[in-house]
Amino acid sequence: AQSVTQLGSHVSVSEGALVLLRCNYSSSVPPYLFWYVQYPNQGLQLLLKYTSAATLVKGINGFEAEFKKSETSFHLTKPSAHMSDAAEYFCAVSEDNAGNMLTFGGGTRLMVKP
């Protein structure tokens, strides 16, 4: 079975600072990888996905992630944090080839200080 590890259950940054949320995965085959964001009392919203087309993936709201096979990592970054980025972020890997059976990491709660 595949697994996803998100280092740091809580990350705090100042507004305008770099955001770096870490994700490592284990997979025996080239995976499909996803980052989702969850705001309070809401469902999950897709930020970006890796499908092997390009190692650097750009998503919504200025986020991007780089797939590094040698490190089995898919870290999420944003150059400048905004207060509205405060939320919980989940990294996920698909268990099946269609991407319909996701295994999620434990989540990282991002706090943005003014």
Add this chain to the structure above:
Amino acid sequence: KAGVTQTPRYLIKTRGQQVTLSCSPISGHRSVSWYQQTPGQGLQFLFEYFSETQRNKGNFPGRFSGRQFSNSRSEMNVSTLELGDSALYLCASAPQGVPDTQYFGPGTRLTVL
């Protein structure tokens, strides 16, 4: 297009009861997946339905079941509720594609007393 809708949004049940949750996917989406989210276990995959057939199943007991109708709407049922079933149940729908991108609904918050 309207997003994924889930009803009800909040539900309170007592131990031993059963519950049915409903999910209406985005128009045209034929795949519907269900996930359970709890503080202790995080997000866990329950099952996925495609064209009225269960295509994938997670590691949950048989008390958890689901079905999909011809219009792609889906229901999940939990019988003999336990306190540990208290969770946010999320439904996601996906169009056909490789890989599919799942679009999540707001969830149903189930509290078991």
